[in-house]
Each structure stands twice: as structure tokens, then as C-alpha cells.
Amino acid sequence: MNLVPPVLAGDRLALARLLSLLENETPEGLQDLSALYPRSGQAHRVGITGAPGTGKSALVNRLVQELRARADPPQIAILAVDPSSPFSGGAILGDRIRMRDLSGDPGVFIRSMANRGSLGGLARTSSDLAAALDAAGFGIIFIETVGSGQAEVDIAGAAHTVVVVDAPGMGDAIQALKAGILEIADIVVVNKSDLPGAKTTLTALRATLELAPAVRDKDKGSDWTAPLLLTSATSGEGIPELAEAIGGHRRFLEQSGEWEVRERARVDQEVGRLLRERLAERFLKAQPDGLYEAALQKVLAREAAPGVIVEQLIEGADAAN
């Protein structure tokens, strides 16, 4: 069944079905995505990352309500990527709260991914899902990840704009992780501003950000200075300012040429990853049965190092052609 026409016509059930096909990496899904791809390229992908407990989901919900209440609002999609265990139930719980806050607005679409497979798989499928949402006409796509590991940061980092969310009282345990995440931030938010210690957290973050301007400038290759905002999803404090900052960053990206730089880097990464995977699949398919296994056995018997074995495999195939 070709899901392209209904998806382009705004059929949400067809969209949900397509996203499931893409999440399961089916050929039908990829075929539909190829057909949709020329329609993509308009959406502003906004990564939202931060440690568990910083209130990211509630913040995004509030932010989406703010954006949707404005004149001529964009359609908004939320893609919640939760690579943690199904035991945690985070994705499911978050969805329930979301349904309460945002259901009833047909301009908002919410999708959770709780993929237990490889992270490479997660990065690829989340990128495919974002492309489908982009083609389906969503002007802003929030990509929410638990930003405590490099790989989760990579997923959020593939966005045009990265918002890093912190909160007071997260404890010293989180401190060591912060610096690495802050390096990719375009906007830094201290959420739960109603809690005691919010100002202290803000001051500490400002100091950390000021410590590392050289690295940030080099990494970004631009002169954007990440704004530092206090927000509260409960009271709504700072939510309009966050919406402004996100819009302001998009304008900065477009005017500075940085939008193209980031798009190119993202596409390069994605094409490179697909190329490596496809070449290896084709290569292994063309080999005699058991050759790869025999190569593994040689490494296991310590007859040769993995790098040497791989060279032998490739050279053997060359000689056979």
C-alpha cells in the first residue's frame, strides 16, 4: 500500500503507519520515504536534550502550546527518542502526560521511539522519521533525547538547533556530564525555575559556558552565543523567551549560512553510514558461504589481528574477481 498520497493529504493514521514501517526498517517504508523526500527540507529540527529529571517533556509540551497559540502557527511534531530500557517506562509515561496536554490539537503530532536495538539503528531510524515528518508538512520537529551519553547527544546534535535542558538539584553526579553536553548547546535552559537553587544552577552554568568559549566557537564555526534562560513548565516563566530564542536561532542559521553547513554535515554523516552498511552487506553476500565465519575463527584462534583479517578478506575478494 502506497502511503505517500494520504500522508501528503494530512492523514495522521497513514503517517503513524509510515513511521512504524520506518522504525522497523521495512523496504516499503523506505520506498515511501524516497518518494516523500523531495517534499522535505523545510522543517526546523530542534533537538532537546538533558538528563532524566530535568523536566524536558513537560517543557516541550508547554513550549508547543505557546508556539501553537501564536498567529499563523506551524504544525509541530515531537519525536521522543528514548534508548533506555523498556523497564523504565519513561517513554510510555511521557506519552500519557502528553496526550492530556496536547491531544485535541490537530496541528500537533507526537511519536515516541523506544528502540532497544543498536544505537546506529536508532540514529538512522530517528533521522528517517524526522525526514518523513518534514515531508508531511511539520514546520518544527522537536527531537527529544535523554542527553546523558554521547550517542544520545549525537541524535539531538543532528538537529539545526540544540536546546540543552538542566534543572536545579540534579546533584554533583550530573556535573561531569554537563560540560560535554553544553558543547553542543545553541540554547541552554535551566528548567524548574520555581525550585530553590535555580539561580545557583544558572550561575554555575554561566561559569562553565564562559570557561569554554574557544572550543565552542571552533566547534560551531560561527559567532552565535548560546543564550541562558530560566524556565518553568509549571508557571510558564520563560516559555515565550525560549520560543523567541529558538526562532532567533533559525534566523541566525539562515542569515549566517550555518544552516547549509549543518545540513551538509548531517547528510554527509548519513550517506557515509548508509554507504558503509550497504557495501559490507553486498560484500558479504558475494563471498562463498562460511568465509566470513572462517575469518572470525582465525581471529578467535589469535592467528591474526582483526585488521589483518579484514585486509585478507578484501584482497581475497579482489583476487577472485
Place this chain on the structure above:
Amino acid sequence: MNLVPPVLAGDRLALARLLSLLENETPEGLQDLSALYPRSGQAHRVGITGAPGTGKSALVNRLVQELRARADPPQIAILAVDPSSPFSGGAILGDRIRMRDLSGDPGVFIRSMANRGSLGGLARTSSDLAAALDAAGFGIIFIETVGSGQAEVDIAGAAHTVVVVDAPGMGDAIQALKAGILEIADIVVVNKSDLPGAKTTLTALRATLELAPAVRDKDKGSDWTAPLLLTSATSGEGIPELAEAIGGHRRFLEQSGEWEVRERARVDQEVGRLLRERLAERFLKAQPDGLYEAALQKVLAREAAPGVIVEQLIEGADAAN
């Protein structure tokens, strides 16, 4: 300069130099590693992972002192993999404390990796460093990672035995991450047992572990039940028991055949990764200048999806041959 003879003769400076060559992925380093590889395969690789603040480094220091004080002790290497930012300084601080506790014992070798490159790179180089340490005669290699993201877990998960370290008072923020990490645990430790709340943490962990037996059994394909231990790096409580549990797990792996299963999975992953990288490198080198860039531009212009472009690249190369 061929570092193989001095490394095999126990020259620590030559070993440190080889590890630097491997960390920088130089051809000389890989050549030496190939020559050393047949000597590897004896070491027990023990992954130690847990959130920052759980006291992993102090625990490993104490554990190494315990193991080294036993009759006929193995040589022990510690490989501390810290993919976080250089801002955090964690790796450097940890090293200083280590030098104080463990220096003066020629049977202990400590190495930190604070690589800011890609995580693929980090996984590859940490594996190469472990293989070199294995060949150099270390009987136990502790691979320490900050276990808060999937990729860090992957690095520790490549070990024969995975010890997950928790501590009381880490806050709810860490809870969501725990379950995912616990799934790969062979041994679970509540460190800082002298702090209030240690027993509560132990009870909570036991409940989490009991909730998920089916998944753990399936993932492990074996009937090992992860022991849950209370330790204190300060008082030494539980350190002999932890040493016993690690030795017991090695015996279990060997007797059950699980050692071979894990070795095969690790080698498969490593050979697969190298094969993908080498094939893509060779493929791109054989293409006319500018072809890859032109392909990227087509994706950027939304003329075709990444998957379609990659197929075109590969089929175009086939047709040209």
C-alpha cells in the same frame, strides 16, 4: 621502531608508547599490534561501569590492591575510558589519585583515554589498547567507563565480565538510566556502603533485578544470576567478596562455554566494523573526484533520499567496472 620486543620483555615505557600510537590510530601502532596479537587471548577483561559519582575509580583502586595482595597475583591493567569533555578533568584527577594509591607496584599499569573523537573511534581504539595490554601479559584488564549512555555501556559490554556500580543518594535522576545498564550487569555493586541509604539502594536494586529476569536470561543465554554486593572503597567492606565474584564469574564463563560465546560476539562486532570502514574507504578512493560530493549535493537539493543516492553510487561503480 619495532616496539614488540620491548613490550613483550615488560618494558613499560615501550608499552605506553605503543598505546599512544594505537590511540592515535597510526599504521606503526597497528603493525605492532598485529605482531602482538597471537600473544593475546589470556586476559580477563572486566568492564566497570556506573554513573559519575558512584566512586568507580576508588573502588577499582581498592580492588586492585586486594587482588595484588593475594598469593601469585596477576599483573593488572586499568584502562579508564572517559569520553566526556576535557573540561570535566575527571580523567586527569582520577589518574592523580591512582598514582598515589597504586604507584610503586610494578605489577599494575594505568592508562586513561580521554578521546573527544567519534565514539566508533573510541570503541575501536579501546579494544586495540585492551588487546595490546592482553598481549603484554596482563592477566586482568579493568575497563572503566562512565556508564550513562548506551555507547559507553557498549564499550564496557565488550568485556567478559561487566560490573555495574551504583551508590546511595544518586537521586531519582539516575533511576531511569539504571535499568538499561543493569541489563548488561554480571555483578552489581552498591558502593559507598558507609553512607546512609546504602541498604535502601540495595533493596531497590534487588527489586529492579527481580522484575526483569526474563530479559536478562534471554540476553545472557545462560543461567548466571548477577550477585548484588555492598562495598566501601573507604573501609574495604565487600572488596574481598567482589574479587571473589569476579573470579567466580570467569570460572562460570569458562565452564559454561559462555567465554567463547562472548569472545565470538566481540570479534564479530569488531571485524564487522573494520570491514565496513575499509570497504567504504576503498570504494571512495576508487571513485572519480567530486562524485561523492555531487551525491551529497543531490541529497541536499532533495532530488533523492540518502538511501537512493547510496544505491546509485554503488550501482554506478559496478557499471563502470
